[in-house]
Amino acid sequence: MAADEKTQAKTEQAKGKIKEVAGRATGNERLTAEGRADQTKGDARQAKEKAKDALTD
Template identity: 50%
Template sequence: MGLGDKIQNKAQEVSGKIKESVGDATDNEKLQAEGVKDQAAAKAKQAGENVKDAAKDVRDDLTK
């Protein structure tokens, strides 16, 4: 995973946490749900990038 991707995914996750917290504090269910959705999307992207990294590591090991 590239550093830029890690930063973007973490920023999306943090943004989602903030939205969720603000939604909780203001009883705004829509904002809270949007925050949860953003966090889930960021985690899914991170998982996909981790799979790519693992596949690259396996490929590199096999070529040695």
């Protein structure tokens, strides 16, 4: 389960980065903001998983 969550976090971060770059390239501020939001969600999920790992070690 934890590996699945970590993979999901990395996927969200990558998806967000792609959206952000696409938004910047096209001048679409909404897409850029969505990309940043997706990256932030991925970062938060990753931090949660790291905290869980630290507590179980």
